[in-house]
Amino acid sequence: MTTTESKSSGSTSSLGCRICYEDGTSEELIEPCECSGTLGLIHASCLERWLSTWNTDRCEICKYGFAVERRNKPLPQSFWQWWRTRGVYGPQGVTGDAICLVVLTPLCFATTYLCGVGVTAYSRLGFWEGTGLAVLCCMLVATYFLWFFVTIRFHYKSWRQWCKRNQDVKLLVKCKLSEEERKESKKNEDEDRDGQDSEIAQRNYGFGRVFLWLNFSFAPDTEPVYNFHQQTTFV
Missing domain, CATH: 3.30.40 (Herpes Virus-1)
Structure with a gap:
């Protein structure tokens, strides 16, 4: 060479x-x-x-x-990589939300069952007792599902944002x-x-x-019609 x-x-x-x-x-x-x-x-x-x-x-x-x-x-x-991400766009508070889900879900079902039994029992004694207990049960169930929806939506948006940044x-x-x-x-x-x-x-x-056909625009031979706010502005 x-x-x-x-x-x-x-x-x-x-x-x-x-x-x-x-x-x-x-x-x-x-x-x-x-x-x-x-x-x-x-x-x-x-x-x-x-x-x-x-x-x-x-x-x-x-x-x-x-x-x-x-x-x-x-x-x-994408879900596995998002789960392993330790940063701003990774899972935030998933462990705490999972613990709350495990604890609150049985409590919600147990409370609903007990409230249903109470409504059945108190409805025989009076109208207001059973009605109040039924309203309380509905409020508890609505609060639980509202929290569940907001939590799932938060983590879903976090995962979608991660997917958008890691294509x-x-x-x-x-x-x-x-x-x-x-x-x-x-x-x-x-x-x-x-x-x-x-x-x-x-x-x-x-x-x-379409708007012209529906007379939403001014015709050339007619005077424009102003609303009350425009009239007071001109005055």
Whole structure:
């Protein structure tokens, strides 16, 4: 092996991913953004993992926007990872709520049963005793189910927020786009946006026709009718 070949081989082997610092033997190194030199080389899997962890689609150095596709994790995997998260977006107070659920659920059913027996017994003695006990039973059951609904809703929103911030990221384009390709991509995005705007305009035009037919707008040959608040404002 000559000296030039050894230097070339050494320089090639020294290049590595800027995240895991491994070379391109196990996975091909790509240049997906505007970063140059050793900072521009990265593994696609490392980049996808980094974008998923930091919940972004841009390079932290050159601010280049990557073309990515985000997908939610499978339900068992997302729930298990959320359960093991120890942070702001992890489960908050689940242990305490579980203990309250175990303690309050039997008490609620036992109280409901005893109140039902009491209502049956007191209804023979008088109207107000049985009615008051029935109202108390309904209030206890309503309070329990209200607490149960609020607790489940809180933890569900926490889990959904975690899922939104920890989606699986798939890199669609593994090399940076040229200027022509970027212009073409922007042109396609503008055409899609114009199509959506025209569709919304047509929909609003249809609603406007309906409002005109229902006489919700002013006719050109009639005087506008103001409400009481507008009349007092003019005065």
